[in-house]
Amino acid sequence: MKRKFRLLEHFNNMKIGRKIMSAFVLASIVPILTIQFIGYNMNANSLKRKIDTLMVDNLTQLSERVDLTMDIYSNLVYQIYVDDKIIENVNILLDGNGEGREVAFHSIYNRLQQAEKSVKGIRSISVICANGQSVTYDAGTGSSIENLWDDYRDLREIEPYQAVQGLPGMLVTPTTRHKGYDGDAYYFHISKCMYDYNNLDRGTIATIVMSVDEGVLRDICAVAIAEDEAEYNINFITDTDGFVISYPNPFYTGINMNPRLTVQEFVQVTGLLKGQNTAVNKYVNQNRGWVYYNVYNKDYMMRDIRNNQIMFILISLAAILFSSILISYIVRRIGSSVALITDGIDQVKEGNLNVSVALESRDELGQIASNFNDMTGKVRNLVAEVSEAKDKQKNAEIRALEAQINPHFLYNTLDSINWMAIEKEEYEISRMLRNLGVILRYSVNRSNQMVSVTEVADWLEKYISLQQMRFNQSFRFELNVAEAAGKVRIYKLLLQPFVENAIIHGFKDTEKGGVLRVDIFLSETGERLNIIIEDNGKGMPRDMAESFNVREQAVKDEGGSIGLHNAFARMDMYYGREAVWNVNSIEGMGTVVTLTLPVETDF
Numbered sequence: 001m002k003r004k005f006r007l008l009e010h011f012n013n014m015k016i017g018r019k020i021m022s023a024f025v026l027a028s029i030v031p032i033l034t035i036q037f038i039g040y041n042m043n044a045n046s047l048k049r050k051i052d053t054l055m056v057d058n059l060t061q062l063s064e065r066v067d068l069t070m071d072i073y074s075n076l077v078y079q080i081y082v083d084d085k086i087i088e089n090v091n092i093l094l095d096g097n098g099e100g101r102e103v104a105f106h107s108i109y110n111r112l113q114q115a116e117k118s119v120k121g122i123r124s125i126s127v128i129c130a131n132g133q134s135v136t137y138d139a140g141t142g143s144s145i146e147n148l149w150d151d152y153r154d155l156r157e158i159e160p161y162q163a164v165q166g167l168p169g170m171l172v173t174p175t176t177r178h179k180g181y182d183g184d185a186y187y188f189h190i191s192k193c194m195y196d197y198n199n200l201d202r203g204t205i206a207t208i209v210m211s212v213d214e215g216v217l218r219d220i221c222a223v224a225i226a227e228d229e230a231e232y233n234i235n236f237i238t239d240t241d242g243f244v245i246s247y248p249n250p251f252y253t254g255i256n257m258n259p260r261l262t263v264q265e266f267v268q269v270t271g272l273l274k275g276q277n278t279a280v281n282k283y284v285n286q287n288r289g290w291v292y293y294n295v296y297n298k299d300y301m302m303r304d305i306r307n308n309q310i311m312f313i314l315i316s317l318a319a320i321l322f323s324s325i326l327i328s329y330i331v332r333r334i335g336s337s338v339a340l341i342t343d344g345i346d347q348v349k350e351g352n353l354n355v356s357v358a359l360e361s362r363d364e365l366g367q368i369a370s371n372f373n374d375m376t377g378k379v380r381n382l383v384a385e386v387s388e389a390k391d392k393q394k395n396a397e398i399r400a401l402e403a404q405i406n407p408h409f410l411y412n413t414l415d416s417i418n419w420m421a422i423e424k425e426e427y428e429i430s431r432m433l434r435n436l437g438v439i440l441r442y443s444v445n446r447s448n449q450m451v452s453v454t455e456v457a458d459w460l461e462k463y464i465s466l467q468q469m470r471f472n473q474s475f476r477f478e479l480n481v482a483e484a485a486g487k488v489r490i491y492k493l494l495l496q497p498f499v500e501n502a503i504i505h506g507f508k509d510t511e512k513g514g515v516l517r518v519d520i521f522l523s524e525t526g527e528r529l530n531i532i533i534e535d536n537g538k539g540m541p542r543d544m545a546e547s548f549n550v551r552e553q554a555v556k557d558e559g560g561s562i563g564l565h566n567a568f569a570r571m572d573m574y575y576g577r578e579a580v581w582n583v584n585s586i587e588g589m590g591t592v593v594t595l596t597l598p599v600e601t602d603f
Contacts, residue, residue, distance in 0.1 A: 058224055058294065085107065121216040123185075124137060126149065130206060159173060159176070186253045217237060229300070233294070281296075452488065482521035488599050489600045506536075506537025527599055534592045539585045
């Protein structure tokens with residue numbers, strides 16, 4: 001009860017706008033979201049029931065198609081079973097002499113060959129006589145000697161033969177794995193005992209065993225699934241004991257499913273539908289004793305209703321947002337006068353003197369607002385006067401400092417020394433002085449302004465010429481600037497730290513053979529400027545190079561130095577995330593620095 005009163009007191013102390021918005025949330029947003037949630041679950045459950053019903057119907061149709069296919073093979077076995085010619089030749093194999101048996105063998109073999117060609121998917125057909133003699137036509141080898149049952153000296157030992165003995169009808173032996181020259185193969189077998197109807201007292205004279213490729217069943221299961229759903233939906237067949245008769249991945253055919261695993265877990269173990277939210281449906285064919293499974297991705301099947309739900313939520317949120325904006329506008333209009341004045345006072349307390357209360361009303365609150373604005377205006381004027389006085393004093397101090405080191409003094413002094421060098425015919429010194437003067441003028445004159453790549457290239461050549469003289473021509477410089485990149489603008493002195501780092505650190509203790517190369521070109525789209533600074537110097541440790549490729553470490557302040565950290569910090573300051581770089585270095589082989597900048601060409 002006390003908690004209830006505290007909540008009520010808290011609500012009463014809230015501002016009017018927050019009260020209205022809280023009531024709006026409780027009265028509209030919460031019910032709408034609740035209805036959406038309940039509606040989605042009801043629709044999802046209804047759709048799942050319909051999908052499950054459809055899947056069971058599909059499995060029933062799949063079972064019927066399998067039965068029709070199995071009937072085709074069974075009928076072929078029956079045709080062989082009642083073939084008088086085959087029965088006659090079997091009797092010869094049982095009772096005849098050597099020459100007659102040979103003729104009978106080839107006669108049966110030709111009959112089996114003709115039967116195999118009438119139906120696709122048959123691997124072999126064997127007629128196994130009661131005395132152990134057998135005739136096998138193998139479509140895989142095409143030989144009367146080599147066949148599927150090569151591992152058995154007496155075909156009466158094979159499971160399809162033994163399992164059908166004493167049974168009045170046909171028997172389908174589940175899929176088994178056979179090792180072949182090209183890897184494992186999978187076949188199921190249809191077998192039936194053969195009798196001589198003219199001499200039934202003799203009993204079984206032979207057994208027919210037909211071996212059919214399991215791929216026949218796999219193809220039927222695959223055809224039952226739409227092509228665009230194959231990634232989210234599978235069918236497979238087992239017997240009632242969990243023995244896998246046909247599976248999309250034949251490697252798992254001919255094995256027993258682990259009874260400790262659910263069907264979903266078994267499918268996941270085989271690598272299909274891995275990580276997906278699945279559901280299982282099954283249909284049991286009581287006549288054949290086979291179980292047909294369908295496993296599908298629930299999220300994929302529910303995607304339409306989920307997308308519709310998202311759309312409805314977005315529409316609801318849009319409506320709520322519109323209502324919230326309208327209510328907020330009305331609330332603001334009601335309490336705007338008081339809110340503006342109190343907010344203005346609070347900002348002045350925080351030190352913001354630029355605040356101005358804009359009220360159009362001419363009532364008492366309007367007069368208070370007007371007087372408040374006059375007061376803050378006068379205070380701002382006083383502050384501006386004080387600030388202006390400080391600025392004048394600061395500018396005077398700066399001009400005094402600038403006067404202490406006048407760049408023109410340096411230029412004029414260098415010019416005088418240059419003429420002295422010319423008079424003494426020291427032309428190499430003269431050239432160095434001219435280049436030094438250009439470099440100083442370029443560096444001192446608004447060092448943060450943008451210039452064209454062409455100007456940067458000209459400056460680089462002069463700068464490098466001085467460094468080459470300084471280091472006694474211990475390295476060679478190559479500069480390649482694509483014509484299209486010449487008009488692109490970059491900041492002055494942006495490349496100087498990278499070039500200087502290559503010379504000072506890369507070529508340290510190098511007397512000759514150093515190569516410094518700079519390539520500047522546009523990307524294929526023309527939207528990015530690529531700059532590559534490459535040297536064959538000492539390189540740097542791997543951890544140091546990698547640290548430059550971590551942006552936070554690369555732009556870390558080093559106390560105002562002009563090293564690589566400072567250069568990367570300038571790039572980050574000028575271009576932000578548009579600037580991309582990579583440092584790749586191998587100790588003893590050299591360093592490659594790649595810079596990618598946005599293209600700016602407007603002058």
